Amino acid sequence: MPDASATVRATFSLPVAGAHLQASAQLPAGQTTLTQLLPIIQNLENAIIGRVAEEAQAAGSPISCRAGCGACCRQMVPVSLFEAEALTEWMRSLPEERQNELAERFHRALSALRDAGVIDKIVHDEWVLGEEQTQQLAIDYFHAHVACPFLENENCSIHPIRPLACREYLVVSSPELCQDPSVHDVTGVQLPLKLSRVLYSFGQQIERDVRGWIPLVFLMAWGKGDAKPGDHVAGTGEEVLKRFLARVAEMSDGHQD
Numbered sequence: 474m475p476d477a478s479a480t481v482r483a484t485f486s487l488p489v490a491g492a493h494l495q496a497s498a499q500l501p502a503g504q505t506t507l508t509q510l511l512p513i514i515q516n517l518e519n520a521i522i523g524r525v526a527e528e529a530q531a532a533g534s535p536i537s538c539r540a541g542c543g544a545c546c547r548q549m550v551p552v553s554l555f556e557a558e559a560l561t562e563w564m565r566s567l568p569e570e571r572q573n574e575l576a577e578r579f580h581r582a583l584s585a586l587r588d589a590g591v592i593d594k595i596v597h598d599e600w601v602l603g604e605e606q607t608q609q610l611a612i613d614y615f616h617a618h619v620a621c622p623f624l625e626n627e628n629c630s631i632h633p634i635r636p637l638a639c640r641e642y643l644v645v646s647s648p649e650l651c652q653d654p655s656v657h658d659v660t661g662v663q664l665p666l667k668l669s670r671v672l673y674s675f676g677q678q679i680e681r682d683v684r685g686w687i688p689l690v691f692l693m694a695w696g697k698g699d700a701k702p703g704d705h706v707a708g709t710g711e712e713v714l715k716r717f718l719a720r721v722a723e724m725s726d727g728h729q730d
C-alpha cells in the first residue's frame with residue numbers, strides 16, 4: 474500500500490517576463506489533483522508579486538494596498554473552478570455556526586445584487602464576449618456596493634487562502650481613488666504573469682465553460698453541486714505540476730490577456 478503522505482522535492486523554474494523564477498516545492502508522491510496543488514501555486518504567485526512589489530518600490534511607485542482597506546472587495550472577483558473547489562472544502566470543514574453565518578452573508582450579497590439587477594446580467598453569457606459589456610458589468614457590480622462575503626471589518630477573513638485574482642489586484646495610486654474606480658483613475662500594477670489566468674484556462678476545458686471561473690459571490694451555490702474539477706487534472710504531484718508549468722510556458726509565450 475503506497476504511503477499517501479509521501480512527498481518528493483521538485484525544483485523548477487517559472488518563466489516570468491523573459492526571466493526565470495527559480496523555485497522548489499515538496500509535492501505529493503502519489504495521486505493528487507490541481508486543486509490539491511493550490512498551496513504551491515499560491516506560493517508561486519506570492520513570489521511573483523513579491524518581486525513586482527520590490528520593482529515598484531525601487532521605481533518610486535510603491536504598492537499602496539494595505540490591510541484594512543477593502544475598497545476593491547466590492548468588485549466582482551473571479552474564482553477559478555479549482556479555487557472554488559478548495560474554498561468549498563474549506564468552508565465545509567468549519568464549525569456549523571460559522572458555516573451558517575457565511576451562508577447568510579452569501580445569501581444577503583446575492584439578494585442585494587439581484588435587487589440591483591446585476592445577477593440577471595451575470596447569468597447571461599454575452600458579457601464575456603464584449604469588452605464594453607464586461608466593463609459595464611464591472612461598473613454595475615461595483616455600484617451595487619455589495620461587499621465580498623469574506624470581508625470582515627474591511628479585512629479579508631480568508632487572507633492566506635484568498636483567490637489568486639485578489640492577490641493580483643495591486644494598486645500604486647492613492648487608496649482613496651479605489652472608492653470608485655469607474656470615476657477615478659486607479660493605477661494598477663501590470664503583472665508579467667497572472668497564474669489565475671492559467672487556472673482559468675484549465676477550467677475552460679472542463680465542461681467547456683466559457684470563462685473557466687465563477688464570480689466569488691456564487692461560491693456557496695456552486696459548492697452545492699459537488700463538482701470536483703480537480704479530478705480532471707490529476708496525476709502524481711510531479712505530473713500535475715509539470716502540466717501546470719507547461720501551460721504557464723505556453724501562456725507566457727503571448728497567450729495571456
Ligand code: SF4
Pocket residue numbers: 543545546547550621622623624625628629630631632635636639
Ligand atoms: S476574498 Fe478577501 S481579498 Fe478577495 S474580495 Fe473577498 S475579502 Fe477581498
